[in-house]
Amino acid sequence: xxxxxxxxxxxxxxxxxxxxxxxxxxxxAHFIPTQPGDYSFRIWGTINGxxxxxxxxxxxxxxxxxxxxxxxEFPPQS
Numbered sequence: 183x184x185x186x187x188x189x190x191x192x193x194x195x196x197x198x199x200x201x202x203x204x205x206x207x208x209x210x211a212h213f214i215p216t217q218p219g220d221y222s223f224r225i226w227g228t229i230n231g232x233x234x235x236x237x238x239x240x241x242x243x244x245x246x247x248x249x250x251x252x253x254x255e256f257p258p259q260s
Contacts, residue, residue, distance in 0.1 A: 184229070186211055189222040189237075197223075218250040 186197040188211075197211035215221060226235035240247045252258070 184209065184225065184227040186223065186225045188213055189224060190215075190217060190219065215248045218248050220247050 184199050186199050187194050188197055195213065197213060199209045199211050202208035202210050220240040222237055222239040224235070224237045227233070238244055
């Protein structure tokens with residue numbers, strides 16, 4: 183019964199979790215971040231009868247902040 187969502191500021195978007203191919207117990211969800219900044223991921227549900235509700239936010243101790251894509255684009259768009 184796992185559920186997930188991505189959070190940016192006051193905006194939330196549900197994510198569809200899928201089992202990772204050939205990797206039991208691991209899941210994936212895909213989205214394309216369109217704004218630079220800190221994103222959070224909320225994952226909740228029940229695993230083997232244990233309920234949980236956790237949120238993980240970008241930062242120095244977790245994962246990288248999304249940077250402006252123009253810093254990575256090559257060649258620059260005119």
